[in-house]
Amino acid sequence: MIHADxxxxxxxxxxxxxxxxxxxxxxxxxxxxxxxxxGTSQEIxxxxxxxxxxxxxxxxxxxxxxxxxTHAAMVYFRGIADDIPLKEWLENxxxxxxxxxxSPEFVADAIELACLEMLKGGITTYNDMYFYEDAxxxxxxxxxxxxxxxxxxxxxxxVSAKTTDEYLHNAEQFVKNWKGDxxxxxxxxxxxxxxxxxxxxxxxxxxxxxxxVPLHIHLSETVREVEETMAKYNKRPVELLEDIGFLxxxxxxxxxxxxxxxxxxxxxxxxxxxxxxxxxNMKLASGFAPVVMMxxxxxxxxxxxxxxxxxxxxxxxSEMATTxxxxxxxxxxxxxxxxxxxxxxxTRWGAxxxxxxxxxxxxxxxxxxxxxxxxxxxxxxxxxxxxxxxIVYSMRPSDVEMVMVDxxxxxxxxxxxxxxxxxxLYKAEKWGEKISSEGTV
Amino acid sequence: MIHADxxxxxxxxxxxxxxxxxxxxxxxxxxxxxxxxxGTSQEIxxxxxxxxxxxxxxxxxxxxxxxxxTHAAMVYFRGIADDIPLKEWLENxxxxxxxxxxSPEFVADAIELACLEMLKGGITTYNDMYFYEDAxxxxxxxxxxxxxxxxxxxxxxxVSAKTTDEYLHNAEQFVKNWKGDxxxxxxxxxxxxxxxxxxxxxxxxxxxxxxxVPLHIHLSETVREVEETMAKYNKRPVELLEDIGFLxxxxxxxxxxxxxxxxxxxxxxxxxxxxxxxxxNMKLASGFAPVVMMxxxxxxxxxxxxxxxxxxxxxxxSEMATTxxxxxxxxxxxxxxxxxxxxxxxTRWGAxxxxxxxxxxxxxxxxxxxxxxxxxxxxxxxxxxxxxxxIVYSMRPSDVEMVMVDxxxxxxxxxxxxxxxxxxLYKAEKWGEKISSEGTV
Numbered sequence: 096m097i098h099a100d101x102x103x104x105x106x107x108x109x110x111x112x113x114x115x116x117x118x119x120x121x122x123x124x125x126x127x128x129x130x131x132x133x134g135t136s137q138e139i140x141x142x143x144x145x146x147x148x149x150x151x152x153x154x155x156x157x158x159x160x161x162x163x164x165t166h167a168a169m170v171y172f173r174g175i176a177d178d179i180p181l182k183e184w185l186e187n188x189x190x191x192x193x194x195x196x197x198s199p200e201f202v203a204d205a206i207e208l209a210c211l212e213m214l215k216g217g218i219t220t221y222n223d224m225y226f227y228e229d230a231x232x233x234x235x236x237x238x239x240x241x242x243x244x245x246x247x248x249x250x251x252x253x254v255s256a257k258t259t260d261e262y263l264h265n266a267e268q269f270v271k272n273w274k275g276d277x278x279x280x281x282x283x284x285x286x287x288x289x290x291x292x293x294x295x296x297x298x299x300x301x302x303x304x305x306x307x308v309p310l311h312i313h314l315s316e317t318v319r320e321v322e323e324t325m326a327k328y329n330k331r332p333v334e335l336l337e338d339i340g341f342l343x344x345x346x347x348x349x350x351x352x353x354x355x356x357x358x359x360x361x362x363x364x365x366x367x368x369x370x371x372x373x374x375x376n377m378k379l380a381s382g383f384a385p386v387v388m389m390x391x392x393x394x395x396x397x398x399x400x401x402x403x404x405x406x407x408x409x410x411x412x413s414e415m416a417t418t419x420x421x422x423x424x425x426x427x428x429x430x431x432x433x434x435x436x437x438x439x440x441x442t443r444w445g446a447x448x449x450x451x452x453x454x455x456x457x458x459x460x461x462x463x464x465x466x467x468x469x470x471x472x473x474x475x476x477x478x479x480x481x482x483x484x485x486i487v488y489s490m491r492p493s494d495v496e497m498v499m500v501d502x503x504x505x506x507x508x509x510x511x512x513x514x515x516x517x518x519x520l521y522k523a524e525k526w527g528e529k530i531s532s533e534g535t536v
Numbered sequence: 537m538i539h540a541d542x543x544x545x546x547x548x549x550x551x552x553x554x555x556x557x558x559x560x561x562x563x564x565x566x567x568x569x570x571x572x573x574x575g576t577s578q579e580i581x582x583x584x585x586x587x588x589x590x591x592x593x594x595x596x597x598x599x600x601x602x603x604x605x606t607h608a609a610m611v612y613f614r615g616i617a618d619d620i621p622l623k624e625w626l627e628n629x630x631x632x633x634x635x636x637x638x639s640p641e642f643v644a645d646a647i648e649l650a651c652l653e654m655l656k657g658g659i660t661t662y663n664d665m666y667f668y669e670d671a672x673x674x675x676x677x678x679x680x681x682x683x684x685x686x687x688x689x690x691x692x693x694x695v696s697a698k699t700t701d702e703y704l705h706n707a708e709q710f711v712k713n714w715k716g717d718x719x720x721x722x723x724x725x726x727x728x729x730x731x732x733x734x735x736x737x738x739x740x741x742x743x744x745x746x747x748x749v750p751l752h753i754h755l756s757e758t759v760r761e762v763e764e765t766m767a768k769y770n771k772r773p774v775e776l777l778e779d780i781g782f783l784x785x786x787x788x789x790x791x792x793x794x795x796x797x798x799x800x801x802x803x804x805x806x807x808x809x810x811x812x813x814x815x816x817n818m819k820l821a822s823g824f825a826p827v828v829m830m831x832x833x834x835x836x837x838x839x840x841x842x843x844x845x846x847x848x849x850x851x852x853x854s855e856m857a858t859t860x861x862x863x864x865x866x867x868x869x870x871x872x873x874x875x876x877x878x879x880x881x882x883t884r885w886g887a888x889x890x891x892x893x894x895x896x897x898x899x900x901x902x903x904x905x906x907x908x909x910x911x912x913x914x915x916x917x918x919x920x921x922x923x924x925x926x927i928v929y930s931m932r933p934s935d936v937e938m939v940m941v942d943x944x945x946x947x948x949x950x951x952x953x954x955x956x957x958x959x960x961l962y963k964a965e966k967w968g969e970k971i972s973s974e975g976t977v
Binding site for chain 2: 170171173174175177178179180181184208211212215374376377378379380381382383406407408409410413416417419420421423424426427428429430432433434472473474475477478479480481484485488489491492493516517519520523524526527528530531
């Protein structure tokens with residue numbers, strides 16, 4: 096008998112491996128931070144003993160969900176300005192609020208709330224672009240979540256930096272601070288083609304190559320971005336990035352709402368990962384990304400919540416359900432984005448597009464133990480005919496009972512184990528009251 | 537001091553009255569089945585004492601949500617056949633399953649599960665079209681929910697009736713059985729223009745008029761329905777109903793996915809209520825109803841989940857969030873379907889289109905006490921800037937703590953009070969196992 100730390104079993108184990116196996120009465124053995132083995136309960140209990148056995152009667156066990164694009168600290172601006180035009184939203188509300196309020200303290204506190212919300216919804220890894228990311232990294236580690244974090248790089252001043260050089264310096268310093276960390280992967284995050292010059296984009300790319308870290312960029316989010324890029328460079332955004340040698344498999348492109356045939360081919364050819372932010376794109380009326388076309392071309396499309404100021408929650412289960420449904424109607428074909436494919440996009444593919452394909456995203460020997468256990472004994476999950484359908488079309492964050500990140504239980508019986516939930520909510524309320532009473536300018 | 541049975545207070549009370557008042561630190565006084573008064577907590581506690589005070593610190597209190605179109609008993613077919621073409625879904629799965637399995641016992645058990653799911657999600661009234669509705673009515677009353685129920689009328693045989701006359705006879709008998717009931721409103725439910733002849737539709741209409749009960753019909757759900765109606769009658773579905781004198785304010789038309797300008801004008805002119813079934817329409821790839829155009833024309837558009845075999849849950853909060861977002865993107869305008877309007881559609885308008893405008897849908901003196909209290913102390917609802925935004929864009933069924941229907945507490949601390957939840961789930965699992973093992977034919 097081999098000694099494990101944990102054995103987690105469940106009525107269903109979905110490893111999300113290459114074969115998309117469904118293991119009825121399955122189990123996962125964990126030692127330290129890693130998965131030792133996955134199989135039927137019978138097999139696992141024959142080979143392993145464990146310090147702790149987590150009984151999963153009536154439960155499903157699957158990899159943690161991956162949120163491939165967010166600005167997590169924006170949870171503190173959740174619902175601050177809804178149902179208004181994008182330009183007004185950005186210029187009169189979000190940017191002034193950020194310039195008035197952002198600080199390392201704000202980010203540290205807000206990240207705790209964001210991690211709490213995400214973990215309770217079964218998300219174990221998130222990919223972030225924002226400011227004061229050292230504070231974000233420390234808070235994320237403290238809560239015990241996995242993240243890819245990048246300091247936003249812009250060509251105009253904000254509260255966090257005054258010049259492009261200062262942004263680039265901050266970005267480099269951040270990468271040096273965090274490179275090699277177990278939970279936090281630093282990345283380079285030039286904001287977009289309309290906020291960074293080709294030169295800034297090239298410098299960002301060179302820096303990512305120098306440190307061998309991923310790139311995270313907004314790409315073709317709105318029609319306006321495409322029109323402005325065409326006017327300035329006579330190229331569409333994806334073409335511009337291709338021409339400066341930016342695109343390759345280290346790039347995570349968020350949105351890709353307005354990409355055409357040639358651009359989709361380029362994304363596929365260069366193996367660029369895409370984060371589809373369905374709810375944010377719809378709420379801001381940005382449009383519908385051609386997800387089915389991208390998938391057909393071989394692009395790995397994954398799920399991002401974007402920031403909570405334009406969503407208004409950090410809920411990948413909801414993104415999965417909404418995306419699966421909306422695109423069926425858009426292409427008039429109910430067979431596209433089937434439930435199995437959608438869960439793959441939210442787990443293994445999510446990890447792969449963040450450069451974490453060997454680390455997380457599936458339950459396989461040697462990978463980190465990033466695991467979600469959810470309760471199936473719920474009215475909205477009864478009766479049971481198809482486990483994938485239930486997860487994608489009916490499951491809710493409140494069904495998530497246990498979440499493990501890197502072999503450590505961070506949510507148990509639906510409660511955060513690594514920090515005091517009510518303290519996190521209290522701090523958030525206090526910040527909210529200050530922001531409400533003092534305004535954004 | 538006036539004696540009430542209950543006083544329910546909350547950080548926010550949203551009566552959804554004509555002025556869409558927001559009462560901070562508000563309260564509702566209830567006596568018997570009715571609302572006595574609504575106001576600030578100070579006002580209410582000055583005027584009333586109560587047997588029971590339900591403390592709503594950190595909570596919001598609003599009217600129960602209205603699900604204006606479902607086939608509730610289909611929860612037992614939840615996820616039985618997903619991600620396949622509509623024709624195959626209906627002809628190879630749903631219809632055979634119904635013909636093999638439907639019975640009064642099936643409906644009675646399934647309705648318990650559906651009511652459990654809906655109540656826990658803050659829905660206090662649902663509008664149903666299905667078979668064996670006497671069983672549905674009894675189960676719904678037993679659980680303590682409000683419903684408008686109609687026996688489906690068709691021109692072809694099913695397990696529930698062999699001839700049109702038999703359907704009409706069943707429908708009439710059902711109305712006679714339930715007319716005058718406090719919780720159950722019987723209605724007449726001819727299925728659709730492609731399954732009922734004009735003669736059957738006219739007989740249905742006459743029966744509804746004779747008994748002064750509402751009409752419930754599927755209308756223009758798919759392109760195929762429009763094409764077939766055009767081929768047969770040289771009229772579009774709404775025009776056909778207009779020409780036979782079917783349309784008036786007693787009619788609830790479900791879907792209206794494929795209605796054009798002239799038809800929208802007719803729906804508005806005849807004051808027909810519309811149930812928009814966004815998630816079902818998308819999942820079956822039926823299309824996107826022109827909701828913004830209908831609203832602009834003055835049509836009361838409300839929310840329906842449709843059956844759980846095509847959704848896959850009975851979750852009006854999710855319909856609200858999805859609808860608000862999808863239509864912003866469709867019409868490229870983030871100001872449409874603002875949060876306040878969406879909650880109005882899900883409450884007061886929902887009651888009005890079901891002919892229950894004087895009974896429920898808002899918290900006003902003399903109306904039935906159909907009330908939801910939800911917890912705001914949740915990560916995804918923090919911080920608080922706008923209560924309507926939080927309800928529409930972020931709230932989840934799991935935030936619902938207390939649900940009152942007709943002055944009776946049916947959900948408390950998130951648990952059903954009127955029946956044993958685990959017993960309902962157990963029965964559902966057993967039915968599911970039988971259906972899985974014996975198949976649908």
